[in-house]
Amino acid sequence: MRWRRPRTGPRRRRFGCLPILALLVAAIALLAAIALRPRALPDSEPLPSMRAPVQPVALRPASDFAAIADPMARSVALFKEAGHVIQHPRCLNCHPRSDRPTQTDAMRPHSPAVLRGNDGHGLATLRCTTCHQTQNSEASGVPGNPKWALAPADMAWQGKSLGEICRQLIDPARSHMTRAQLLHHMAHDELVGWAWHPGGRRTPAPGTQAEFGNLIQSWIETGARCPA
Amino acid sequence: MAFTLSINGRARRVEDDGDTPLLWVLRDTLGLTGTKYGCGAAQCGACTVHLDGKPVRSCALPLGAVGAAQVTTIEAIEGPQAEALRDSWVARDVPQCGFCQSGQIMSALALLRMIPAPSDADIDQAMSGNICRCATYNRIRAAIHDAAASANAKSDRSAGA
Numbered sequence: 001m002r003w004r005r006p007r008t009g010p011r012r013r014r015f016g017c018l019p020i021l022a023l024l025v026a027a028i029a030l031l032a033a034i035a036l037r038p039r040a041l042p043d044s045e046p047l048p049s050m051r052a053p054v055q056p057v058a059l060r061p062a063s064d065f066a067a068i069a070d071p072m073a074r075s076v077a078l079f080k081e082a083g084h085v086i087q088h089p090r091c092l093n094c095h096p097r098s099d100r101p102t103q104t105d106a107m108r109p110h111s112p113a114v115l116r117g118n119d120g121h122g123l124a125t126l127r128c129t130t131c132h133q134t135q136n137s138e139a140s141g142v143p144g145n146p147k148w149a150l151a152p153a154d155m156a157w158q159g160k161s162l163g164e165i166c167r168q169l170i171d172p173a174r175s176h177m178t179r180a181q182l183l184h185h186m187a188h189d190e191l192v193g194w195a196w197h198p199g200g201r202r203t204p205a206p207g208t209q210a211e212f213g214n215l216i217q218s219w220i221e222t223g224a225r226c227p228a
Numbered sequence: 229m230a231f232t233l234s235i236n237g238r239a240r241r242v243e244d245d246g247d248t249p250l251l252w253v254l255r256d257t258l259g260l261t262g263t264k265y266g267c268g269a270a271q272c273g274a275c276t277v278h279l280d281g282k283p284v285r286s287c288a289l290p291l292g293a294v295g296a297a298q299v300t301t302i303e304a305i306e307g308p309q310a311e312a313l314r315d316s317w318v319a320r321d322v323p324q325c326g327f328c329q330s331g332q333i334m335s336a337l338a339l340l341r342m343i344p345a346p347s348d349a350d351i352d353q354a355m356s357g358n359i360c361r362c363a364t365y366n367r368i369r370a371a372i373h374d375a376a377a378s379a380n381a382k383s384d385r386s387a388g389a
Contacts, residue, residue, distance in 0.1 A: 111271065112357035125339050125354035131270040131285050133293050139249045140288035142270045 059084060059207025062218040075222035082186075082215040083162040083227075088205045090195035094150050095157035101150055102158070105203055120149040136199030143199055147191040152176065166226035179220050187213025233294055235260070236304035246292025251275045253291055254301060262302040262330050266359070273358030276331040277301050283338040285357075302330040308379045309340040316374035324362035332358050336372050345376050 060081050068074040085091060093102045099116040100109055115123050122128040133144040151157075154174045157165050168174045169182060177185060185192060187209065195205040205212070219225075230243045235258065242257050249268075254260045254277070263286060266274030270288040277286045278300040313333055316322075323329045332355070339346055339354040346354070351369050360368065 112273075112359075113353075114356070115353065123353055125342055125350065126357055127282065130283055130357060131288050133289060135290075135293075137249070137288045137290060138247060139290070140269050140285075142285075142288040 056204060057084070057206040059211045059215070061211055062214040065218070071222045072225050075219055075225035076227050078215050078219040078222065079166055079225070080162065080227055082212060082219060083165075085195070085205045085207065085212045086157065086165060087162060088195065088203075090198055090202065090205045091192075092158050095155055096150065097156045097158040099150075099153070107158070116150050116153070120152060136197075138199070141200050143194070143202065145191050145194045147189075149191070161227075163227040166224075170224050170226070179224065183213070183216055183220060186216045229292075231291055231294070233291075233299060234296065235299045236301060237298075242291070244291055246290060248291045249287050250277070250289045250291055250294055250299070251286040254286060254299075260301050260303055264327055264330055266328065266331070270357075271359070272328065272331075273335060274328045274331040276334040276358065278305075278334060278338060281338065281341065283335050302334060305334070305337055308382055309344075309375065310337055312375035312379035312382070313337055313340070313371070316371040316378065320367050320371040320374065322364055322367045322371050324360075324364050328358060328360045332360065332368055336368070336375070339372070340376055340379065344380055346372065 062078060065074050065077050065081070068077055089102075089105045089107050093104075093107060096102055100113065101116075102108060103110045112126075114126055114128070117123040117127070122130070128148045131142050132148040133142070134146045135144045136142075137144060154176065155168070157168075160168070170179070172178070175182060193209045196207075196209050198204055229246055230241060231246075233240050233242060233253075235254070240258060242253050244253060244257065251263060251265060254263050255265065263277055264274040265287065266272035268287050270285040273285065275285055275287040276283050278284070279289070279294070279297045281298075281300075313336055317329070317333065322332075335355055335358050339351065343350050343354075348369065351372050355365075355368065355372075
Protein backbone atom coordinates (compact mmCIF):
# COMPACT_ATOMS: atom_id res chain seq x y z
CA MET A 1 0.00 0.00 0.00
CA ARG A 2 1.36 3.39 -0.96
CA TRP A 3 0.94 6.38 1.16
CA ARG A 4 0.89 9.84 -0.26
CA ARG A 5 3.76 11.76 1.12
CA PRO A 6 2.58 14.77 3.04
CA ARG A 7 3.29 18.11 1.27
CA THR A 8 6.05 19.89 3.11
CA GLY A 9 6.93 23.00 0.93
CA PRO A 10 4.64 25.84 -0.17
CA ARG A 11 1.79 24.80 -2.45
CA ARG A 12 2.60 25.21 -6.21
CA ARG A 13 0.39 27.75 -7.96
CA ARG A 14 -1.69 26.26 -10.72
CA PHE A 15 -2.94 28.06 -13.87
CA GLY A 16 -6.30 27.15 -15.28
CA CYS A 17 -7.47 27.48 -18.92
CA LEU A 18 -9.08 30.87 -18.52
CA PRO A 19 -5.93 32.90 -17.83
CA ILE A 20 -4.12 31.22 -20.77
CA LEU A 21 -7.07 32.02 -23.04
CA ALA A 22 -7.11 35.59 -21.79
CA LEU A 23 -3.40 35.92 -22.55
CA LEU A 24 -3.93 34.57 -26.07
CA VAL A 25 -6.82 36.96 -26.73
CA ALA A 26 -4.74 39.85 -25.43
CA ALA A 27 -1.81 38.88 -27.67
CA ILE A 28 -4.06 38.60 -30.73
CA ALA A 29 -5.67 41.95 -29.93
CA LEU A 30 -2.22 43.52 -29.58
CA LEU A 31 -1.04 42.09 -32.92
CA ALA A 32 -4.26 43.23 -34.63
CA ALA A 33 -3.84 46.71 -33.17
CA ILE A 34 -0.27 46.86 -34.49
CA ALA A 35 -1.25 45.54 -37.93
CA LEU A 36 -4.28 47.81 -38.28
CA ARG A 37 -2.76 50.97 -36.86
CA PRO A 38 -3.45 54.05 -39.00
CA ARG A 39 -0.66 54.62 -41.49
CA ALA A 40 0.00 57.09 -44.27
CA LEU A 41 -0.80 55.80 -47.79
CA PRO A 42 2.28 55.03 -49.91
CA ASP A 43 3.27 57.70 -52.39
CA SER A 44 1.79 57.17 -55.84
CA GLU A 45 4.17 55.69 -58.40
CA PRO A 46 3.95 55.52 -62.18
CA LEU A 47 2.41 52.34 -63.57
CA PRO A 48 4.92 49.77 -64.75
CA SER A 49 5.48 50.24 -68.47
CA MET A 50 3.57 47.04 -69.28
CA ARG A 51 0.40 48.49 -67.73
CA ALA A 52 0.77 52.17 -68.48
CA PRO A 53 -1.63 53.53 -71.09
CA VAL A 54 -0.01 54.13 -74.43
CA GLN A 55 1.16 57.73 -74.79
CA PRO A 56 1.43 58.92 -78.38
CA VAL A 57 4.68 60.70 -79.15
CA ALA A 58 4.70 63.67 -81.52
CA LEU A 59 6.89 64.02 -84.58
CA ARG A 60 8.17 67.45 -85.60
CA PRO A 61 6.69 68.48 -88.95
CA ALA A 62 8.97 68.97 -91.95
CA SER A 63 8.18 72.71 -91.88
CA ASP A 64 9.99 72.98 -88.53
CA PHE A 65 13.26 72.48 -90.35
CA ALA A 66 12.74 75.20 -93.01
CA ALA A 67 14.75 77.63 -90.91
CA ILE A 68 17.93 75.61 -91.46
CA ALA A 69 19.52 77.50 -94.35
CA ASP A 70 22.08 74.90 -95.39
CA PRO A 71 20.24 72.24 -97.45
CA MET A 72 22.77 69.59 -96.45
CA ALA A 73 22.31 70.28 -92.74
CA ARG A 74 18.51 70.49 -93.25
CA SER A 75 18.52 67.12 -94.98
CA VAL A 76 20.44 65.50 -92.15
CA ALA A 77 18.14 67.10 -89.54
CA LEU A 78 15.06 65.87 -91.40
CA PHE A 79 16.40 62.32 -91.50
CA LYS A 80 17.30 62.43 -87.82
CA GLU A 81 13.69 63.38 -87.04
CA ALA A 82 12.43 60.58 -89.29
CA GLY A 83 14.83 58.32 -87.40
CA HIS A 84 12.50 58.46 -84.38
CA VAL A 85 10.15 56.36 -86.50
CA ILE A 86 12.75 54.28 -88.32
CA GLN A 87 14.42 53.20 -85.08
CA HIS A 88 11.15 52.63 -83.22
CA PRO A 89 10.51 49.02 -82.09
CA ARG A 90 7.37 48.89 -84.30
CA CYS A 91 9.67 49.22 -87.32
CA LEU A 92 12.85 47.53 -86.08
CA ASN A 93 11.03 44.36 -84.97
CA CYS A 94 10.44 43.46 -88.63
CA HIS A 95 13.88 44.62 -89.79
CA PRO A 96 15.88 42.13 -87.65
CA ARG A 97 19.57 41.44 -88.04
CA SER A 98 18.91 37.68 -88.19
CA ASP A 99 16.21 35.56 -89.82
CA ARG A 100 14.13 35.67 -86.65
CA PRO A 101 11.93 38.69 -85.95
CA THR A 102 11.70 40.36 -82.58
CA GLN A 103 8.60 41.56 -80.75
CA THR A 104 7.35 43.98 -78.08
CA ASP A 105 8.89 47.33 -77.18
CA ALA A 106 11.73 45.36 -75.54
CA MET A 107 12.44 43.75 -78.96
CA ARG A 108 12.80 40.26 -77.54
CA PRO A 109 13.07 37.29 -79.91
CA HIS A 110 9.72 36.35 -81.44
CA SER A 111 7.85 33.61 -79.65
CA PRO A 112 7.24 31.06 -81.10
CA ALA A 113 10.60 30.74 -82.82
CA VAL A 114 9.59 31.61 -86.37
CA LEU A 115 12.03 32.12 -89.23
CA ARG A 116 12.01 34.35 -92.29
CA GLY A 117 11.54 31.72 -95.02
CA ASN A 118 12.22 32.32 -98.70
CA ASP A 119 9.68 35.10 -99.17
CA GLY A 120 9.77 36.83 -95.78
CA HIS A 121 6.38 35.36 -94.84
CA GLY A 122 7.80 32.53 -92.76
CA LEU A 123 8.89 28.98 -93.47
CA ALA A 124 6.57 26.89 -95.63
CA THR A 125 5.76 24.79 -92.56
CA LEU A 126 5.15 27.73 -90.21
CA ARG A 127 3.85 30.72 -92.11
CA CYS A 128 3.19 34.10 -90.51
CA THR A 129 -0.47 33.55 -91.39
CA THR A 130 -0.63 30.60 -88.98
CA CYS A 131 -1.20 33.28 -86.32
CA HIS A 132 -1.25 36.71 -88.01
CA GLN A 133 -4.42 37.50 -89.92
CA THR A 134 -5.32 40.53 -92.04
CA GLN A 135 -6.12 42.72 -89.05
CA ASN A 136 -5.30 43.07 -85.37
CA SER A 137 -7.24 40.51 -83.36
CA GLU A 138 -8.69 42.07 -80.24
CA ALA A 139 -9.71 38.76 -78.70
CA SER A 140 -6.26 37.16 -78.88
CA GLY A 141 -4.14 40.32 -78.99
CA VAL A 142 -2.29 39.02 -82.05
CA PRO A 143 -1.44 41.88 -84.44
CA GLY A 144 -2.30 41.54 -88.10
CA ASN A 145 -2.04 43.12 -91.51
CA PRO A 146 -2.66 41.80 -95.05
CA LYS A 147 1.06 42.13 -95.86
CA TRP A 148 2.49 40.84 -92.55
CA ALA A 149 6.11 39.90 -93.33
CA LEU A 150 9.75 40.51 -92.52
CA ALA A 151 11.82 43.02 -94.42
CA PRO A 152 14.42 41.35 -96.68
CA ALA A 153 17.72 40.47 -95.01
CA ASP A 154 19.45 43.22 -97.03
CA MET A 155 17.22 45.71 -95.22
CA ALA A 156 18.23 44.66 -91.70
CA TRP A 157 18.22 47.71 -89.43
CA GLN A 158 18.69 46.31 -85.95
CA GLY A 159 22.12 46.96 -84.48
CA LYS A 160 22.89 49.70 -86.99
CA SER A 161 23.34 53.40 -86.39
CA LEU A 162 20.94 55.84 -87.99
CA GLY A 163 23.70 56.88 -90.39
CA GLU A 164 24.27 53.26 -91.44
CA ILE A 165 20.54 52.75 -91.97
CA CYS A 166 20.41 55.94 -94.02
CA ARG A 167 23.27 54.89 -96.31
CA GLN A 168 21.66 51.47 -96.69
CA LEU A 169 18.35 53.09 -97.72
CA ILE A 170 19.91 55.11 -100.52
CA ASP A 171 22.05 52.22 -101.78
CA PRO A 172 19.95 50.56 -104.52
CA ALA A 173 21.95 47.34 -104.18
CA ARG A 174 20.73 46.91 -100.61
CA SER A 175 17.41 48.76 -100.53
CA HIS A 176 16.21 47.30 -103.86
CA MET A 177 14.19 50.50 -104.22
CA THR A 178 14.40 53.71 -106.18
CA ARG A 179 13.92 56.84 -104.12
CA ALA A 180 10.35 57.15 -105.45
CA GLN A 181 9.64 53.57 -104.35
CA LEU A 182 11.28 54.27 -100.99
CA LEU A 183 9.08 57.33 -100.48
CA HIS A 184 6.00 55.28 -101.39
CA HIS A 185 7.01 52.53 -98.96
CA MET A 186 7.50 54.99 -96.12
CA ALA A 187 4.53 57.26 -96.83
CA HIS A 188 1.85 54.92 -98.15
CA ASP A 189 2.67 51.23 -97.57
CA GLU A 190 -0.10 49.71 -95.47
CA LEU A 191 2.25 47.39 -93.57
CA VAL A 192 4.43 50.38 -92.64
CA GLY A 193 1.19 52.18 -91.76
CA TRP A 194 0.37 49.45 -89.23
CA ALA A 195 3.14 50.93 -87.03
CA TRP A 196 0.80 53.85 -86.21
CA HIS A 197 -2.18 51.56 -85.52
CA PRO A 198 -0.63 48.57 -83.78
CA GLY A 199 -3.58 47.85 -81.48
CA GLY A 200 -3.48 46.41 -77.99
CA ARG A 201 -0.96 47.99 -75.64
CA ARG A 202 1.67 48.30 -78.33
CA THR A 203 3.23 51.76 -78.52
CA PRO A 204 2.54 53.35 -81.91
CA ALA A 205 5.37 54.91 -83.91
CA PRO A 206 5.72 58.67 -83.28
CA GLY A 207 3.49 61.10 -85.19
CA THR A 208 1.50 59.91 -88.17
CA GLN A 209 2.45 58.13 -91.38
CA ALA A 210 1.63 61.31 -93.32
CA GLU A 211 3.99 63.39 -91.16
CA PHE A 212 6.67 60.73 -91.51
CA GLY A 213 6.12 60.66 -95.27
CA ASN A 214 6.53 64.46 -95.42
CA LEU A 215 9.82 64.21 -93.54
CA ILE A 216 11.11 61.55 -95.95
CA GLN A 217 9.93 63.53 -98.96
CA SER A 218 11.66 66.69 -97.71
CA TRP A 219 14.77 64.66 -96.92
CA ILE A 220 14.87 63.30 -100.50
CA GLU A 221 14.22 66.79 -101.93
CA THR A 222 17.13 68.20 -99.95
CA GLY A 223 19.54 65.65 -101.38
CA ALA A 224 18.96 62.65 -99.07
CA ARG A 225 21.96 63.39 -96.89
CA CYS A 226 22.88 61.00 -94.11
CA PRO A 227 23.99 61.58 -90.53
CA ALA A 228 27.51 60.45 -89.68
CA MET B 229 -24.39 38.31 -88.22
CA ALA B 230 -24.89 34.99 -90.00
CA PHE B 231 -21.99 33.08 -91.54
CA THR B 232 -21.98 29.87 -93.52
CA LEU B 233 -18.80 27.96 -92.82
CA SER B 234 -17.48 24.81 -94.39
CA ILE B 235 -16.41 22.71 -91.44
CA ASN B 236 -15.22 19.13 -91.84
CA GLY B 237 -16.87 18.95 -95.25
CA ARG B 238 -20.27 20.17 -94.06
CA ALA B 239 -21.83 23.59 -94.49
CA ARG B 240 -22.57 24.97 -91.02
CA ARG B 241 -24.56 28.14 -90.47
CA VAL B 242 -23.63 30.12 -87.40
CA GLU B 243 -24.84 33.47 -86.08
CA ASP B 244 -22.22 35.38 -84.18
CA ASP B 245 -20.16 38.52 -84.19
CA GLY B 246 -17.55 38.57 -86.97
CA ASP B 247 -14.81 39.27 -84.42
CA THR B 248 -15.55 36.06 -82.49
CA PRO B 249 -12.58 33.70 -82.68
CA LEU B 250 -13.27 30.58 -84.72
CA LEU B 251 -12.27 28.52 -81.69
CA TRP B 252 -15.31 29.74 -79.71
CA VAL B 253 -17.59 28.82 -82.58
CA LEU B 254 -16.09 25.36 -82.96
CA ARG B 255 -16.26 24.53 -79.28
CA ASP B 256 -19.25 26.43 -77.92
CA THR B 257 -21.57 26.67 -80.91
CA LEU B 258 -20.80 23.51 -82.85
CA GLY B 259 -19.67 21.28 -79.98
CA LEU B 260 -16.41 20.29 -81.69
CA THR B 261 -14.46 20.15 -78.45
CA GLY B 262 -11.51 18.16 -79.79
CA THR B 263 -9.85 21.50 -80.55
CA LYS B 264 -8.57 22.86 -77.26
CA TYR B 265 -8.35 26.29 -75.70
CA GLY B 266 -4.85 26.71 -74.32
CA CYS B 267 -3.66 30.31 -74.08
CA GLY B 268 -6.10 32.26 -76.27
CA ALA B 269 -3.19 34.30 -77.63
CA ALA B 270 -1.75 32.10 -80.42
CA GLN B 271 1.21 31.25 -78.20
CA CYS B 272 0.67 27.55 -77.51
CA GLY B 273 -0.86 25.93 -80.59
CA ALA B 274 -3.48 23.85 -78.73
CA CYS B 275 -6.25 25.34 -80.89
CA THR B 276 -4.64 24.48 -84.25
CA VAL B 277 -7.05 23.58 -87.06
CA HIS B 278 -6.53 23.43 -90.81
CA LEU B 279 -7.76 26.19 -93.07
CA ASP B 280 -7.61 24.92 -96.65
CA GLY B 281 -5.10 22.36 -95.42
CA LYS B 282 -2.79 24.85 -93.72
CA PRO B 283 -2.45 25.00 -89.95
CA VAL B 284 -3.90 28.09 -88.25
CA ARG B 285 -4.48 29.03 -84.63
CA SER B 286 -8.24 29.19 -84.35
CA CYS B 287 -8.10 31.39 -81.22
CA ALA B 288 -6.62 34.20 -83.33
CA LEU B 289 -8.75 33.68 -86.43
CA PRO B 290 -11.88 35.88 -86.43
CA LEU B 291 -15.04 34.23 -87.69
CA GLY B 292 -15.41 36.97 -90.30
CA ALA B 293 -12.03 36.10 -91.83
CA VAL B 294 -12.82 32.43 -92.50
CA GLY B 295 -14.91 33.08 -95.61
CA ALA B 296 -15.28 30.11 -97.95
CA ALA B 297 -12.14 28.35 -96.70
CA GLN B 298 -12.42 24.68 -95.74
CA VAL B 299 -11.99 24.26 -91.99
CA THR B 300 -10.82 20.85 -90.79
CA THR B 301 -10.67 19.96 -87.12
CA ILE B 302 -9.09 17.00 -85.33
CA GLU B 303 -12.46 15.20 -85.48
CA ALA B 304 -12.32 14.86 -89.27
CA ILE B 305 -8.71 14.30 -90.28
CA GLU B 306 -8.20 11.27 -92.44
CA GLY B 307 -5.84 9.75 -94.98
CA PRO B 308 -2.61 7.74 -94.79
CA GLN B 309 -0.63 10.36 -92.85
CA ALA B 310 -3.43 10.89 -90.34
CA GLU B 311 -3.75 7.15 -89.77
CA ALA B 312 0.03 6.77 -89.47
CA LEU B 313 0.15 9.60 -86.95
CA ARG B 314 -2.63 8.07 -84.88
CA ASP B 315 -0.87 4.69 -84.84
CA SER B 316 2.54 6.12 -84.00
CA TRP B 317 1.04 8.34 -81.29
CA VAL B 318 -0.43 5.23 -79.67
CA ALA B 319 2.69 3.11 -80.19
CA ARG B 320 4.98 5.74 -78.70
CA ASP B 321 2.49 6.55 -75.95
CA VAL B 322 3.09 10.19 -76.81
CA PRO B 323 0.53 12.08 -74.70
CA GLN B 324 1.10 12.66 -71.03
CA CYS B 325 -1.69 14.98 -69.88
CA GLY B 326 -2.85 15.12 -73.51
CA PHE B 327 -4.24 18.64 -73.56
CA CYS B 328 -2.00 19.95 -76.35
CA GLN B 329 -2.10 16.81 -78.44
CA SER B 330 -4.87 17.63 -80.89
CA GLY B 331 -2.97 20.78 -81.82
CA GLN B 332 0.28 18.83 -82.04
CA ILE B 333 -1.31 16.28 -84.37
CA MET B 334 -2.87 18.96 -86.60
CA SER B 335 0.53 20.64 -87.02
CA ALA B 336 2.29 17.30 -87.52
CA LEU B 337 -0.25 16.28 -90.17
CA ALA B 338 0.21 19.53 -92.11
CA LEU B 339 3.97 18.97 -91.93
CA LEU B 340 3.81 15.39 -93.25
CA ARG B 341 1.53 16.43 -96.09
CA MET B 342 4.06 19.10 -97.07
CA ILE B 343 7.29 17.21 -96.33
CA PRO B 344 6.68 13.44 -96.39
CA ALA B 345 10.08 12.60 -94.86
CA PRO B 346 10.93 15.52 -92.58
CA SER B 347 14.32 15.96 -90.90
CA ASP B 348 14.69 16.76 -87.22
CA ALA B 349 15.14 20.41 -88.18
CA ASP B 350 11.95 20.37 -90.32
CA ILE B 351 10.02 18.93 -87.37
CA ASP B 352 11.46 21.36 -84.85
CA GLN B 353 10.70 24.34 -87.07
CA ALA B 354 7.20 23.25 -88.03
CA MET B 355 6.27 22.29 -84.48
CA SER B 356 7.92 25.23 -82.69
CA GLY B 357 4.56 26.95 -82.26
CA ASN B 358 3.06 23.97 -80.41
CA ILE B 359 3.90 23.98 -76.73
CA CYS B 360 3.70 20.88 -74.53
CA ARG B 361 3.79 21.58 -70.80
CA CYS B 362 4.58 17.93 -70.14
CA ALA B 363 7.61 18.32 -72.43
CA THR B 364 6.84 15.28 -74.57
CA TYR B 365 8.78 16.86 -77.42
CA ASN B 366 11.18 13.95 -77.91
CA ARG B 367 8.30 11.48 -78.18
CA ILE B 368 6.44 13.84 -80.53
CA ARG B 369 9.46 14.07 -82.80
CA ALA B 370 10.03 10.32 -82.73
CA ALA B 371 6.35 9.63 -83.46
CA ILE B 372 6.41 12.00 -86.44
CA HIS B 373 9.46 10.16 -87.83
CA ASP B 374 7.67 6.83 -87.28
CA ALA B 375 4.52 8.10 -88.93
CA ALA B 376 6.49 9.42 -91.91
CA ALA B 377 8.25 6.07 -92.38
CA SER B 378 5.02 4.12 -92.02
CA ALA B 379 3.00 6.35 -94.38
CA ASN B 380 5.79 6.31 -96.97
CA ALA B 381 6.16 2.51 -96.76
CA LYS B 382 2.42 2.15 -97.23
CA SER B 383 2.39 4.43 -100.25
CA ASP B 384 5.42 2.58 -101.74
CA ARG B 385 3.57 -0.74 -101.32
CA SER B 386 0.43 0.57 -102.97
CA ALA B 387 2.50 2.09 -105.80
CA GLY B 388 4.28 -1.26 -106.33
CA ALA B 389 1.08 -3.33 -106.19
